[in-house]
Amino acid sequence: MKYLTEYRDPVLAAQYLDEIKKTVTKPWTIMEVCGGQTHSLVKYGLLQMLPKEITMVHGPGCPVCVTPTHLIDRAIYLAKQNNVIMCSFGDMLRVPGSEKSLLQAKAEGADVRILYSPLEAVKLAQQNPDKEVVFFAVGFETTAPANALSVIQAHQLGLKNYSIIASHVLVPPAMEALLSDPETVVQAFLAAGHVCTIMGNSEYYPIVEKYKVPIVVTGFEPIDLLHGILMVVRQLEKSEYKMENQYARVVRERGNVPAQEAITEIFEISNRMWRGMDVIPQSGLEVKEKYALFDATKKFNVPLKETKENETCIAGAIMKGLKKPLDCANFGTLCKPSHPLGAPMVSSEGSCATYYHFYSAINEAEKAEV
Amino acid sequence: MCLAIPGRIKSIEEQKEGYMRMGKVELGGIVKDINLQLVPDAKENDYVLVHVGVAISIVDEEEAKRSLEFLQQMNELDELYNSPEEPYDKLSTKEERVKQGDEIINKMMS
Numbered sequence: 130m131k132y133l134t135e136y137r138d139p140v141l142a143a144q145y146l147d148e149i150k151k152t153v154t155k156p157w158t159i160m161e162v163c164g165g166q167t168h169s170l171v172k173y174g175l176l177q178m179l180p181k182e183i184t185m186v187h188g189p190g191c192p193v194c195v196t197p198t199h200l201i202d203r204a205i206y207l208a209k210q211n212n213v214i215m216c217s218f219g220d221m222l223r224v225p226g227s228e229k230s231l232l233q234a235k236a237e238g239a240d241v242r243i244l245y246s247p248l249e250a251v252k253l254a255q256q257n258p259d260k261e262v263v264f265f266a267v268g269f270e271t272t273a274p275a276n277a278l279s280v281i282q283a284h285q286l287g288l289k290n291y292s293i294i295a296s297h298v299l300v301p302p303a304m305e306a307l308l309s310d311p312e313t314v315v316q317a318f319l320a321a322g323h324v325c326t327i328m329g330n331s332e333y334y335p336i337v338e339k340y341k342v343p344i345v346v347t348g349f350e351p352i353d354l355l356h357g358i359l360m361v362v363r364q365l366e367k368s369e370y371k372m373e374n375q376y377a378r379v380v381r382e383r384g385n386v387p388a389q390e391a392i393t394e395i396f397e398i399s400n401r402m403w404r405g406m407d408v409i410p411q412s413g414l415e416v417k418e419k420y421a422l423f424d425a426t427k428k429f430n431v432p433l434k435e436t437k438e439n440e441t442c443i444a445g446a447i448m449k450g451l452k453k454p455l456d457c458a459n460f461g462t463l464c465k466p467s468h469p470l471g472a473p474m475v476s477s478e479g480s481c482a483t484y485y486h487f488y489s490a491i492n493e494a495e496k497a498e499v
Numbered sequence: 500m501c502l503a504i505p506g507r508i509k510s511i512e513e514q515k516e517g518y519m520r521m522g523k524v525e526l527g528g529i530v531k532d533i534n535l536q537l538v539p540d541a542k543e544n545d546y547v548l549v550h551v552g553v554a555i556s557i558v559d560e561e562e563a564k565r566s567l568e569f570l571q572q573m574n575e576l577d578e579l580y581n582s583p584e585e586p587y588d589k590l591s592t593k594e595e596r597v598k599q600g601d602e603i604i605n606k607m608m609s
Binding site for chain 2: 136138144148163190220245248268269272321323324348349352379380385387388391476
């Protein structure tokens, strides 16, 4: 077992598709929460292969996409300061703020670096004691422990020149926000497997009960997604609503407890603005006052101005599953990954950007249906 | 962004004072230094799920097989329905048999 290629077996995928076709009798709308899942569904052509009764809508699941513009502007402002090394994950650097992206700031001479891990940023701070190293710490619950560990490590080493801009969003409050919208079309969820690897399943039982909606914690490979969809459809067809775990090989019922402890050591829950949506109560993480020295937003005084999103962008409706990327008049014309108008086009895991990359395949499939 | 991939732990380093638990993990043919602080029970040769340089879970081999064998088990259940020795066959309607099969599957899944 390598735990990867086995889950890309086309024969097994066909068998799953066949089983889904046999099971489904009515139209169902299912939302996959995570952008990584959207990416796999489109990349492996699963959207076109599913029976036409099943509509997959794509959730807000990309933390890079939903990072508010003003935080990016703040990072760019800091990156331009002489003694600052600004670093983050690759996809964050490409995302435009109100004027430019961090990569453009780099082209203009700012010291901006792409790192694989926040722990590398701590090393960088150790190696450059005369510089301020700032890590743009973006992520869902999946990434929060790594970002928290970086602060814990810097604290243990007594580093004074390391800080983070925390742009952390939480998934369950966003799912609740979607479900409580009277316009919602979502009848079931594939929950984000790696978020649950950290947090466990407990947060979803109340949502299942309150909104009577099936939730299946699902992985990211084609077989995982098809298995998850089959589990959801079986529930829907029987008018059941349960919390089930497709991704039990890595998701434990209680999640990863040491990881949760690292998060609560460094962060506290706060209200959070989601790019393309609104402020969602209790849906973000901020650095605790105790660790304020490691909070770049408190450590440095940055003149802040709030910026407005493009008004013709339908990002909100797309991220709630009400519209598809191809429903937008700006798609592929005024709005492209190179100059996005809104959140889902900004990173490769946003649903609009995913559609843009695989546009020709999707377009052909939709024509074939008509 | 939430991309995480499985890799095998090749070796676990002795923990240095003030530093976290680290190890060498083989990820698709590449060996990287990975933080093992959040998987205290992980041993050499275990597969762990790695996200941004940090191992966040130990991959459970038994559970890993379930997705791959799920359909096969479903088909075996179908065969059970059709076998005359089995009590399921005595149930008169298809709905009842499906219900019974689902109960077995649910037991297997839990």
